[in-house]
Amino acid sequence: MTGFVIAVDGPAASGKGTVSSMLGRLYDYPVLDTGLLYRAVGVAVQSAGGNLDDAEQAAKAAAALNLNDLEDPALRTREAGECASRVAVHGPVRQALLDFQRRFAAREPGAVIDGRDIGTVIAPDAPAKLFVTATPQVRAHRRWLQLHKQDAAITYDDVLADIRVRDERDSGRAASPLVRADDAVLLDTSEMTIDQAADAARRIVEAARGRWEQSQPG
Ligand code: DC
Numbered sequence: 001m002t003g004f005v006i007a008v009d010g011p012a013a014s015g016k017g018t019v020s021s022m023l024g025r026l027y028d029y030p031v032l033d034t035g036l037l038y039r040a041v042g043v044a045v046q047s048a049g050g051n052l053d054d055a056e057q058a059a060k061a062a063a064a065l066n067l068n069d070l071e072d073p074a075l076r077t078r079e080a081g082e083c084a085s086r087v088a089v090h091g092p093v094r095q096a097l098l099d100f101q102r103r104f105a106a107r108e109p110g111a112v113i114d115g116r117d118i119g120t121v122i123a124p125d126a127p128a129k130l131f132v133t134a135t136p137q138v139r140a141h142r143r144w145l146q147l148h149k150q151d152a153a154i155t156y157d158d159v160l161a162d163i164r165v166r167d168e169r170d171s172g173r174a175a176s177p178l179v180r181a182d183d184a185v186l187l188d189t190s191e192m193t194i195d196q197a198a199d200a201a202r203r204i205v206e207a208a209r210g211r212w213e214q215s216q217p218g
Contacts, residue, residue: 002106002125003105003106003107003108003109003110003111004027004029004109004110004127004128004209004212005105005110005111005113005123005125005126005127005128006020006023006027006029006110006111006112006113006126006128006129006130006205007113007114007118007119007122007123007126007128007129007130007181007184008020008023008112008113008114008115008118008129008130008132008201009114009115009116009117009118009119009120009129009130009131009132009178009180009181009184010114010116010130010131010132010133010178011116011133011139011163011166011167011170011171011178012081012139012143012163012166012167012170013134013139013140013142013143013163014132014133014134014139014189015132015134015142015189015192015194015197016114016130016132017033017035017114018194018197018198019114019130019132019187019197019198019201020033020112020113020114022198022201022202023112023201023202023205024112026202026205027110027112029107029109029110029111029112030104030107030111030112031111031112031113031114032101032104032111032112032113032114033070033114033115034097034101034113034114034115034116034118034122035081035084035114035115035116036070036075037062037065037067037070037097037100037101038084038085038087038088038093038097039075039076039080039081039083039084040065040069040070040072040075041058041061041062041065041084041087041093041097042058042080042082042083042084042085042086042087042088043072043074043075043080043083044061044064044065045057045058045061045083045087046079046083048061052083052086052087053086055090055091055092055093056092058087058090058092058093059090059092059093059095059096061087062087062092062093062096062097063096065096065097067100077147077150078147078151078154078159078162081162081166082162082165082166085165085166085169085170086169088116088170088173089169089173089174089175090175091174091175094117094121094175094176098121098122101113101115101118101122102122102123105118105122105123105126116170116176116177116178117176117177117178119131119180119181119183119184120176120179120181121176124181127208127209127211127212127215128204128205128208128209128212129181129183129184129185129208130184130185130187130201130204130205131180131181131184131185131186131187132187132189132197132201133186133187133188133189133190134188134189134190135190136160136163136164136167137160138189138190139163140156140159140160140162140163141156143159143162143163144156144159147159185204185208187200187201187204
């Protein structure tokens with residue numbers, strides 16, 4: 001029997017992090033926010049004075065990453081998100097982070113993983129897949145509410161512009177772009193409160209779990 005993997009993909013500030021944490025608590029599964037891996041690589045390259053657009057440098061940083069240290073608050077900033085999106089376009093960076101993510105996905109009795117390519121590349125056989133999204137305006141507003149606590153000078157328009165650039169880069173890149181897997185259930189949270197989104201996600205995953213349990217031998 002393989003574990004019950006829950007793959008949660010979607011663009012920045014779609015609510016996928018909140019949904020993933022809730023699902024992790026519900027099933028008592030570990031949760032991996034894979035955006036933090038790319039953020040850690042981007043921040044490592046940047047703070048070493050390197051070039052984010054150089055695939056080789058970024059892949060070296062990815063290979064040297066201490067994957068146990070993803071708690072650093074510096075990874076949560078707006079700049080870290082931008083650095084992450086830039087290093088995430090490089091195939092060799094994605095390759096360097098692949099094994100760690102696949103091993104996490106293989107954990108028993110199950111795991112929740114969120115990112116951009118979980119249902120398509122990291123765990124294509126995951127029995128539960130969600131694609132969480134919302135309009136760019138709603139996502140920008142949510143992200144602005146978080147970010148302006150760290151930096152009062154950030155405006156909504158700045159955040160919306162960032163989100164548009166990131167969406168385009170994350171969806172347009174050749175290496176594992178952000179796309180909905182054919183078998184992922186779409187969850188548009190634009191008109192939902194956090195509780196409504198969590199509830200909708202729980203129902204989708206419970207239905208997938210019912211099907212998965214029936215398919216298990218013995
Ligand atoms: O989810 P996030 O905002 O923390 O992700 C930061 C960036 O990392 C995002 O713009 C694209 C990249 N990323 C990725 O390419 N693949 C993933 N599985 C997760 C994040």
